[in-house]
Amino acid sequence: MAQNNFAPIQRIVSEQLKGTGRRLFWLSVAFGVSALLCIPFVDLTWHTVEPWQELSRIGFGMLTPSFAQIGLTELINSLGYTIAFAFLAVVISVPLGVVFAMLFHWRLIRWAMASVRAVHELFWGLLFMQIFGLSATTGLLAILIPYTGVFAKVFAEIFEQQSPLPTQSMGKKAAMLSRYLYGVIPQSYSAMAGYVRYRFECALRSSAILGFIGLPTLGFFLESSFKQGDYSEAASVFWLFLLLIATVRYWLKPKLWWLYTLAAIYVLPESPTVHGATFWQFFSQDIWPKALLRGDFSATTLWLDKQFWRLAWPAMGTTLALTQIALVLTGILTLLLYPLATKVIVSSGIRLSSRFVLLFLRSMPELMLAFVFLLLFGPSALAAVFALALHNAGLIAFLLANASEAQHKLNATSAYAKRAFDRYGYQELPQRYATFLAFLFYRWEVILRESAIMGILGIATLGFYVDSAFEDIRFDRAFFLIIMTALLNIAVDSVSRTIRQRAGLTTANLAVR
Amino acid sequence: MVFHLEQHTLFYGQASQSHGGAAALSDISLSIKVGEKVALIGPSGAGKSSLLSVLYQNADEQSAWCPQDGGLVDALSVYNNIFSGGLERHSSLYNALNLVRPFARPLAEIMQLSQQLGIRDKLFISVDQLSGGQRQRVALGRALYRQQAVFLGDEPVSSLDPLQANELLGLVLQKHKTAVVSLHNRRLALQHFDRIIALRAGRIVFDGPSKGLSESHLDVMYGANEDGAE
Numbered sequence: 001m002a003q004n005n006f007a008p009i010q011r012i013v014s015e016q017l018k019g020t021g022r023r024l025f026w027l028s029v030a031f032g033v034s035a036l037l038c039i040p041f042v043d044l045t046w047h048t049v050e051p052w053q054e055l056s057r058i059g060f061g062m063l064t065p066s067f068a069q070i071g072l073t074e075l076i077n078s079l080g081y082t083i084a085f086a087f088l089a090v091v092i093s094v095p096l097g098v099v100f101a102m103l104f105h106w107r108l109i110r111w112a113m114a115s116v117r118a119v120h121e122l123f124w125g126l127l128f129m130q131i132f133g134l135s136a137t138t139g140l141l142a143i144l145i146p147y148t149g150v151f152a153k154v155f156a157e158i159f160e161q162q163s164p165l166p167t168q169s170m171g172k173k174a175a176m177l178s179r180y181l182y183g184v185i186p187q188s189y190s191a192m193a194g195y196v197r198y199r200f201e202c203a204l205r206s207s208a209i210l211g212f213i214g215l216p217t218l219g220f221f222l223e224s225s226f227k228q229g230d231y232s233e234a235a236s237v238f239w240l241f242l243l244l245i246a247t248v249r250y251w252l253k254p255k256l257w258w259l260y261t262l263a264a265i266y267v268l269p270e271s272p273t274v275h276g277a278t279f280w281q282f283f284s285q286d287i288w289p290k291a292l293l294r295g296d297f298s299a300t301t302l303w304l305d306k307q308f309w310r311l312a313w314p315a316m317g318t319t320l321a322l323t324q325i326a327l328v329l330t331g332i333l334t335l336l337l338y339p340l341a342t343k344v345i346v347s348s349g350i351r352l353s354s355r356f357v358l359l360f361l362r363s364m365p366e367l368m369l370a371f372v373f374l375l376l377f378g379p380s381a382l383a384a385v386f387a388l389a390l391h392n393a394g395l396i397a398f399l400l401a402n403a404s405e406a407q408h409k410l411n412a413t414s415a416y417a418k419r420a421f422d423r424y425g426y427q428e429l430p431q432r433y434a435t436f437l438a439f440l441f442y443r444w445e446v447i448l449r450e451s452a453i454m455g456i457l458g459i460a461t462l463g464f465y466v467d468s469a470f471e472d473i474r475f476d477r478a479f480f481l482i483i484m485t486a487l488l489n490i491a492v493d494s495v496s497r498t499i500r501q502r503a504g505l506t507t508a509n510l511a512v513r
Numbered sequence: 514m515v516f517h518l519e520q521h522t523l524f525y526g527q528a529s530q531s532h533g534g535a536a537a538l539s540d541i542s543l544s545i546k547v548g549e550k551v552a553l554i555g556p557s558g559a560g561k562s563s564l565l566s567v568l569y570q571n572a573d574e575q576s577a578w579c580p581q582d583g584g585l586v587d588a589l590s591v592y593n594n595i596f597s598g599g600l601e602r603h604s605s606l607y608n609a610l611n612l613v614r615p616f617a618r619p620l621a622e623i624m625q626l627s628q629q630l631g632i633r634d635k636l637f638i639s640v641d642q643l644s645g646g647q648r649q650r651v652a653l654g655r656a657l658y659r660q661q662a663v664f665l666g667d668e669p670v671s672s673l674d675p676l677q678a679n680e681l682l683g684l685v686l687q688k689h690k691t692a693v694v695s696l697h698n699r700r701l702a703l704q705h706f707d708r709i710i711a712l713r714a715g716r717i718v719f720d721g722p723s724k725g726l727s728e729s730h731l732d733v734m735y736g737a738n739e740d741g742a743e
Contacts, residue, residue, distance in 0.1 A: 183586055
């Protein structure tokens with residue numbers, strides 16, 4: 001009897017497992033093929049004939065950092081601006097995010113938050129620069145607006161995960177704000193604090209790369225010294241930035257936030273006063289097509305038609321193609337890198353050095369890596385693809401290695417395979433694969449955002465056309481292209497969400513959002 | 514009449530009868546009048562929690578609800594957890610300010626309440642530092658601070674020793690006109706309640722006055738003699 005009962009259950013289980021495995025396998029194959037199909041649409045040629053010479057010069061510069069040209073005061077100042085922008089932006093966007101997360105059941109709020117976070121910090125920066133110039137206001141707004149959208153979304157997700165029992169026990173007549181203050185928010189506190197800490201690191205990266213569009217943060221000196229070929233100088237900024245990111249956990253004390261805030265306000269560069277009229281003029285006139293303002297709808301349609309087919313459409317194609325290639329390469333690199341960073345597979349010596357490499361990769365903003373790679377590969381999308389793949393693989397491999405070690409602690413006896421390769425193939429990879437895909441799909445939208453912005457380095461993605469439109473003082477065109485970028489982002493986000501739901505790919509890890 | 518259910522059936526999750534899903538409650542009909550003190554008994558999985566949550570949904574405006582695992586907010590102090598039972602008596606601003614610094618009046622009230630509950634010395638400790646029994650007293654405190662006429666408790670004294678359980682159950686029943694409480698302790702059920710409802714497999718198997726019943730009667734309702742495994 002017992003045997004008769006046992007066999008079919010076992011079969012059902014094994015078929016089910018085969019089903020899941022097969023689904024994930026075909027999903028991976030489909031994405032791999034999509035990336036291959038995208039290759040012809042992106043310029044991936046290697047332009048530089050002698051990259052090794054340049055590489056050795058950069059390598060030498062990295063080992064001999066110097067800040068003689070910039071000067072210590074300037075370097076310290078720009079470090080201060082970088083931290084101040086990031087810190088104040090987070091301090092302002094967190095409470096805003098909490099308020100909007102509480103209102104997330106309103107469709108209007110969900111849409112508004114999705115749109116503000118779909119636009120990259122640098123695009124916001126370029127936009128506000130037209131009104132506020134290269135000022136503290138521009139730097140702050142550029143970070144805090146998209147971050148408010150991100151915080152609102154993630155906080156709303158965290159709120160949803162909490163047990164409803166405390167709020168139920170408070171009675172339904174209690175005001176919404178009170179129910180949040182006494183129930184949901186204190187319940188969510190530790191998850192929110194962890195996420196804010198992670199986002200502060202991201203804000204430091206955002207703040208640094210705002211230097212690429214001229215704000216006085218670390219990215220500014222990095223770009224200018226790289227452009228002058230002064231690699232020792234670039235190295236000093238580079239190492240300083242890496243040190244800043246790597247030590248966040250040691251100097252960022254949540255209890256001292258008010259002290260940091262005061263210091264940050266003191267450090268901020270002065271902002272020129274901007275008249276309300278200028279602001280109003282920009283948002284009510286400058287960014288809209290002239291034909292629309294005249295009320296000439298046929299001319300407007302013509303204008304939109306031209307902008308879309310001549311500029312937006314090809315740029316969106318390139319951006320998407322580049323994203324697909326970078327996404328799949330991220331996946332491949334992750335699967336190669338993460339086993340080298342978990343003690344389940346490798347010795348502690350290899351693990352430690354791999355972990356250092358991963359720390360380096362995830363600390364470096366994609367844009368900064370791409371900038372360096374452009375010097376090596378010449379002006380091709382190859383630099384962007386490698387930069388995106390390396391940065392994201394650095395993050396995902398780190399999270400996967402952590403997940404692997406956490407599970408290893410739980411079932412230490414499961415290491416039945418003696419050889420590292422066997423353990424990887426029979427234990428690690430099958431156990432981690434669904435999580436890996438979930439992480440990757442969460443990063444899809446992030447990679448798209450970054451692909452678009454790579455354009456400001458001269459690669460033919462959306463950012464290139466936005467940047468040129470701003471340079472030509474064609475604000476209407478720039479604004480139109482930014483909206484197209486945002487729509488593309490929202491579309492990819494919703495496709496990614498659908499795939500994750502259909503394939504049952506979920507993760508509680510917030511560091512990939 | 515506080516509660517009235519007629520042939521009520523409740524399924525687990527999305528399962529329905531056509532899918533062959535087991536019902537959490539089937540064909541429940543009952544009325545509970547103002548002033549009645551009802552003990553719900555029955556083995557685990559009999560549907561006591563389901564019945565209580567149905568009752569709570571029907572009368573959430575006038576009931577103090579004490580869920581099974583307390584439903585406390587770990588990061589908040591004992592004081593604020595108890596205060597959160599009284600949120601609807603104050604404005605949002607008052608509640609927000611009270612988080613920053615307790616107001617004198619609720620503080621005095623909650624101090625007195627916590628004295629009765631035996632957690633006066635823990636008032637400003639966050640509840641994740643407390644033992645299971647202490648947490649249960651905080652949950653009772655929050656329910657009492659709701660100051661409602663009806664008390665609905667899902668095994669609210671299960672982690673307390675018999676003496677404290679007896680004392681606190683007495684306090685809760687004295688402060689609420691009507692009460693429906695699920696219990697595993699047969700003696701408490703007979704001592705404190707004037708009506709007993711026994712559930713098994715989602716059905717009411719006994720509904721009558723506690724007068725004249727003995728613990729061995731209740732054992733039978735639990736099905737202890739038939740299948741001790743439950």
